[in-house]
Amino acid sequence: MTDRETFLNHLAEQSGRPRHQLKDNPLVPINDLPESTLSGKTQDELLAIAKENSEKVNVTFQTTSKADLPQALNAFIKAKLTDNKDDPYQANGHDHLLLPSSDLYKDFDLEGWRDGLTDPKPTYWMPGAGRDANIDTAERAGAAIAFADFLLAESGTITITTTPGQGRAFHFLPVHYLSIIRKSNILPRTRQAMDYYAPALASGEIKTSNINFVTGPSNTGDIEMVLVVGVHGPLDMTYLVVEDM
Amino acid sequence: MSKAKNGGLKTATMIRNSDHDFLTRVKESEQDTFAQRAVAKAQDAQWIKRESARRDLGNWEDWRNLGEQIRQHVVRYLPDYLEEFSDNVEKNGGHVFFAQTDVEAQQFIKNLAIEKQVKQVVKSKSMVTSEIGLDKALLEIPGLDLLETDLAEFILQEDDWDEPTHLVFPALHKNRDQVREVFIKKLGYEGDNDPQHLARFARKVMRERFLKNEMSITGCNFAIADNGMINLDTNEGNADLCMAIPKIQVVCMGMERIVPSLKEAEVLDGMLARSAVGQKITTYCTFTSKQVDGETDGPEEFYVVIIDNGRSNALGTDFEPILQCIRCASCLNVCPIYRHIGGHGYGSIYPGPVGSILSPVLQGNYDDFSELPYACSLCSACTATCPVKIPLHKLLIKHREIEMDDKHMANIIDDTVMKVVGLGTGHSSLFRTALGMDHMALAPLARKNPDVAENLYSNGKHLEWMPFVFGGWTKVRDLPDPPAHSKNFRSWFAKHKKEQAKQGGLEAAVPQAPKNSNAFRPTGEPVLRADGYHQNGHPITEAHAHAKSQTKAPSRVGHHAASLAGENVPAGSHIDGDDIAKAAAQQEGTRNHD
């Protein structure tokens, strides 16, 4: 391999510009479109925009109150697993319910709901379980319920930080997927998400190797440009927004 | 490049992907009518999707200015940003390797695979890995299984490593029946040719391999200098599955694919998705790095290979702007040449306008790609659509200039003819002599076959054969036989003025309107905007023109597009046809053009 200094000096020589000039010439953006686009909306307006844009990318968009949240989750589990036994994916062993290990159940008053689940009995992404066990658990999931950080109104995107209790494959291996989001965490655009993540990563407030921005179910246009929904990741996605949080 | 200063030119050696000469490739492309139709259909669909996405965003020209600024800035301070990025990757526990050449990068990754004794390697789509010939090198390792996981790349791999034809839709040239054949022959597929069934089958095949994966190889849309993460955009989610499962990840990154921070990445992700596929953001947009303590999946070993491979040839030259490219391929999607010769016509892994510029730059000479800069009508659709404002058509002229100056590539007769044209068009006495000659030299060539095109041939004659380079004209179409001296425009003008003088000068028939001088103030700089036009007093977008064409035109391409709009679309799966109809409906009544 080429030594780093050799490599970088070659670039400087080719360009005729000396190295280490950046400090005196930082990037000063010529406009504030990333911030100003879609700014000044109320949370209600953002919710409406988020709903419209999520549905455009084939997301099932639902809202609920905190009190009705367990009921909404049960309905999802019933539709995707309990009442969906003919689904070929279930027949092939993708029939578990996958949940994260997380402190957030408490915030959403979901501890009781979680501990009372029996049909099916949930499986968990476990911080100490190791790579193979967690991936195996996620692969057998017919449905997964996860917590998202933010919902971006402009594009119908959820953002998710990888944590020990909610790993990367959690969001990709299950067949059906539901994401819980607080209404107060609906942001206008990707920029506002970065306004949170960039400093939080830099300060160590969040420690993660991976942030996913996910916008609806996996899809492809690779065969004759015909859109097929559900390629590698979940075949469908539900966003469940908790309105009074 | 004549302009490249040399501390030893580092050049790409593996980007050529065809042994056939240019004309042969063009003819082969013309014969592949499915591929031609597929490209045209893709272009037409993308006109609607891309322009709608940009219009929905609003202020597209200002976004382009911002995109250009970010990319120019990064290219300008490239060594500093690469230094910062590599420091941060190491801080996160990853490793960075710099490769000046394709062979260096390829050998490093191959040796890593051997050293780590991996047998299962999974890739997500990456142009730069093609550039360094990585697949072939890895397959030389005995017992190693390699899987491309982007659906299109997977299809090409299963079809004995067929060459891709598009940067974003690599298998554009394959129809569903061909895909089905490949799956039957290679994978034991038993279903029909429905794209959804084919894709579901591929999902199953690939899922088994994902779960066995020991090392992932990904590209990199943008490296984040200030935190050492890399940013990947996909719609399928294959890159994320690649990265989540195995313990080792290797990232291949063209050295210019870097941004200062998450904020600039976010800007460019949005512009990339809108330009490439007409989405606001790709379905999966991921920022990722080496596993941190407590996480159970993701790579424990994280390698980034930063590749020059001829890119530095562009630095400090007129070609530097090509390094702004974010590989959205919208220049391919608007290019009329690409529309007809397709990806295989270019003979390079980088096709289209960007490929015609980049291929000789990476290679550092015109040995393999001398024709590409000429395969362009300079229509400038590429320049107008580029989200980061690369002056693509100007760079193609620049290539021509260098080829002419330094390489004397042109056929000697053509070169002489062009120099005479330059002489003739530069000296008015010569030109006027030519105008006065009555074109005696051409007289024997004039044909009196009936002129079917009305009002085109002022003296009722046309030419069907011309010598030298002009023969290219008459090979395809007739040329007006130039009018006799007494009947040309200048002679008419002189007579006209004489008559006017006799009648006592010009009398305007209509009172002159108030001068409307502020209505339009073009500057010397080209005005390049997203497209739109007016008809019948209403602003109409080009997407609208397309919507019309798709229901109306019975031409080769139009016919196909029309069948697309009316395609029988099974509910829930294929929404492409619907999309177009919806977008078309959305255009109706749109008053805001551009």
Add this chain to the structure above:
Amino acid sequence: MRVVIFSTCVVDLMFPNVGKAMVEVLERFGCETFMPLQQICCGQPTYNSGYIKETKHVMRNEVDALLSVDADYIVGPAGSCVNMLKELPHDLKDDPEYAAKAQQVADKTYEFSQFMYRILGVLDAGAELDAVATYHRSCHMTRLLGERTSPFVLLDHVKGLKMIPLPHIENCCGFGGMFSMKEPEISKQMVNEKVNDIISTDASVLISCDPGCLMNIGGRFNRLGKPMKIMHLAEVLNTNVDLARVKYVESQEEVMA
């Protein structure tokens, strides 16, 4: 108002009707026209082929010629060539003698349709053409010169003329100057698609503001033996003119970008 005619080499060599129609229309609207004889060509044929050095003297000659008459405006019948003049200040920026002169040329040069609509403020030139037509938009006029409105407005007001939108209007016709000669195999496929798209409109007249494109598309129609009337916009606006029909833009705000 004094107007220098930038005749362009294509019109000089091939299309006297276009030059004549443009002059007659301009004079009808009160322009005194001048035709400096030492003008030749904007330089595109050689410039676009990569003969940049060989083109500089062509450019300088054109600048001298067009400035040789003291006029308010320079007007040409070809969007592509007009754009070349607009770009001269950039091409001659390192020439101490010509940089400022090139800027003068660029500042007062207009393509025929934009001059009619944006400077003279003409909406209806009084013409009448009883026909079904379609308009081919040239790439350079649209994307480089940035003029994508004026011809449509003027055509809208021609009495009796029915305009049908051309499918794939954004695609190049395959002319591209020397491209059409150097890459006939590709150019042929492009012009074939253009011809098919034009035929699909059922128009009997093809109109454009770039004689180069018309020469290409019309030449292909002729070669294929398919009938089509080929007209430059100036010829259309010079057909059956009734001065009573003339209409102007009423206010600045009305002019569309």
